[in-house]
Amino acid sequence: MRIVVIGGSGHIGSFLVPRLVRAGHEVISMSRGERKPYVADPAWKDVQTVVADREAQEHDGTFPGHVAWFGADVVVDLICFDHRSAEMLVDRLRGDTAHYVFCGSIWRHGPVERMPLTEDSDTPAVGEYGIEKADITHTLKNETAAGGLVTTSLHPGHIVGPGWHPIGPLGNLDPGVWRTLSAGEPLAVPGLGAEFLHHVHADDVAQAFEKAVEHRDAAAGEDFDIVAPTALNVRGLARIAASWFGKEADLRFVSWDEFRRTTSEGAADASWEHLVRSQYARIDKARRVLGYAPRYQPEEAILEAVRWLIDNGRLDVPSPLVGAGA
Numbered sequence: 001m002r003i004v005v006i007g008g009s010g011h012i013g014s015f016l017v018p019r020l021v022r023a024g025h026e027v028i029s030m031s032r033g034e035r036k037p038y039v040a041d042p043a044w045k046d047v048q049t050v051v052a053d054r055e056a057q058e059h060d061g062t063f064p065g066h067v068a069w070f071g072a073d074v075v076v077d078l079i080c081f082d083h084r085s086a087e088m089l090v091d092r093l094r095g096d097t098a099h100y101v102f103c104g105s106i107w108r109h110g111p112v113e114r115m116p117l118t119e120d121s122d123t124p125a126v127g128e129y130g131i132e133k134a135d136i137t138h139t140l141k142n143e144t145a146a147g148g149l150v151t152t153s154l155h156p157g158h159i160v161g162p163g164w165h166p167i168g169p170l171g172n173l174d175p176g177v178w179r180t181l182s183a184g185e186p187l188a189v190p191g192l193g194a195e196f197l198h199h200v201h202a203d204d205v206a207q208a209f210e211k212a213v214e215h216r217d218a219a220a221g222e223d224f225d226i227v228a229p230t231a232l233n234v235r236g237l238a239r240i241a242a243s244w245f246g247k248e249a250d251l252r253f254v255s256w257d258e259f260r261r262t263t264s265e266g267a268a269d270a271s272w273e274h275l276v277r278s279q280y281a282r283i284d285k286a287r288r289v290l291g292y293a294p295r296y297q298p299e300e301a302i303l304e305a306v307r308w309l310i311d312n313g314r315l316d317v318p319s320p321l322v323g324a325g326a
Contacts, residue, residue, distance in 0.1 A: 002026045002072050003213065004182075006054070009076035010045075011159050012103065016076070018043035023210065028070050038163035038202075057087060064092030071096070071279035078103045084136040090140070099216050100140070101209060104155040106198065106225055106281050114181060117281040119223055127273065136254040137223050141301050144221035152212045152219040154205070157227035157281065160276075160301045161202035161256035162308035165315075169238040171197060172273030174267040175315055178306060182317040184247035190271065193235035193251060195278040198227045200276045201301035204294040211290040224286040228298040230307045241298045244306070245319040291303035 008017045008029025014037035020027045021043040033051035037044065057063035067075060067089060075097055080086050086102065092098055107130035110123035114197040117123075125134040133155070138150040168177040170189065180187050208226045212219045232240070235251065242249035260268045287290035296304075309315035 001073040001213070001320040002071065003040055003076060004028045004030060004072040005076045005078065006048070006067065006080075007103075009035055010078055011036045011161060011164065012078050012156070012205050012209065012317045013203045014038040014163070015161070016078075016209050017047055019206050020157065026263040028069070028072065029100055030076065038161065039088045039234070042261065050077060054079065054085075057208060057239070064089045067098055068092050071078065073097065073313050074099045074101065074216075076101045076209060078267065080136065083139055083201075084131055086139060090149050090151070099213065099214050099220075100149050100151045102136060102140055102151060102153045102273050103209075104133040104137050104153050104223070104281055104300060105130065105229065106155050107158050108155055109277075109279060109281070111276050112196070112278045112280065117225065117279055119225055119285055126250045126277075132197070138229045141221055141223065150216065150220045152221075153214075153223040154208055154212060155223065155225045156205045156287055157198035157225075157231075158307050159202050159205060160199050160298075162305055164305070165218070165273045165309065166302050166305040167197060167242060167274060169234050170196075170271050170290075171195070171234070171265075172267040172270035173262070175309075178241070178315060179317050181242040181247065181249060182245040182319040184242065184245075184319075186250045187238060187264055188254045188259055189234055189238070189251050190254060190275070193238070193258045194233050195275040196231045196233050196280040197237060197274060197298075198231040198279050198281055200227045200294065201296035201304070202303075204228070204296055206289060207294070208286060208292050211292060215290055219232045219253055222285075222289065224290065224292070225280050225281040225283060226286060227283060228290065228294055228296060229283065229303065232298050234275065237299070237302070241302070241306075244303060244321050245317065246322040247319065277307055
């Protein structure tokens with residue numbers, strides 16, 4: 001099949017595009033051309049890469065036509081964040097493309113009320129990002145149910161992999177948490193550290209997208225939460241991470257007010273956004289319908305990312321990695 005991947009050089013696309021090539025598909029990767037894929041792979045030599053500025057082209061109305069021009073059987077959209085963007089593209093692809101596969105987010109669910117989350121959980125999304133992802137998913141399900149374009153929505157958790165900083169134990173991207181844990185120093189944790197974070201390796205997400213393409217009929221009109229088989233809470237992840245450096249986590253539980261006084265505004269806001277949701281999702285539906293079989297537990301995926309950052313001079317820690325096969 002001919003497959004267009006929008007956002008092909010990003011976190012998911014860096015793993016998905018080579019997977020699709022190895023499966024025998026003709027792949028066109030569309031991106032702004034500002035970065036190379038996060039992971040080198042010889043399969044990229046067989047990929048047609050196209051530079052496209054989605055925001056600018058949507059502004060002048062040319063983006064949907066640009067995508068449709070390739071005559072793809074499948075369009076995988078990894079960078080759609082606005083329901084109007086999705087509607088414009090679906091309107092243009094309807095009747096010409098066999099399958100539109102959308103990347104959502106588990107933030108289409110709101111703060112957890114019952115665990116684990118399932119695709120049918122009805123807690124309303126909060127925040128612009130989550131609300132837009134939820135609205136797009138609803139629009140796509142209605143599109144397919146009405147006999148229009150065949151669509152599928154996949155909703156990853158906190159995507160982690162080599163090449164970028166993972167969401168850490170405090171629910172933010174502050175690299176200081178790894179330095180603190182690797183030194184065995186006290187770590188201020190807001191609340192009781194019981195909130196959940198649900199990570200997933202980027203290659204496992206790519207696997208799910210590949211399987212959605214492969215099982216189009218079963219995936220038609222469906223949505224799937226795509227995460228690791230288990231989730232870790234703040235305490236658990238902090239203690240596991242400290243053990244990678246041969247340390248015990250020294251966790252000091254503080255109020256949110258105190259945490260904000262000692263943390264940068266951006267990092268504190270990110271922590272709140274992640275931890276207030278405290279999400280832990282099931283993958284039973286993706287296993288059953290798509291055959292999704294994630295390879296990574298969350299701590300394995302996070303360790304791989306942290307190891308890459310250290311090995312590539314992107315993270316300076318006082319103690320070497322010694323645990324968990326490091």
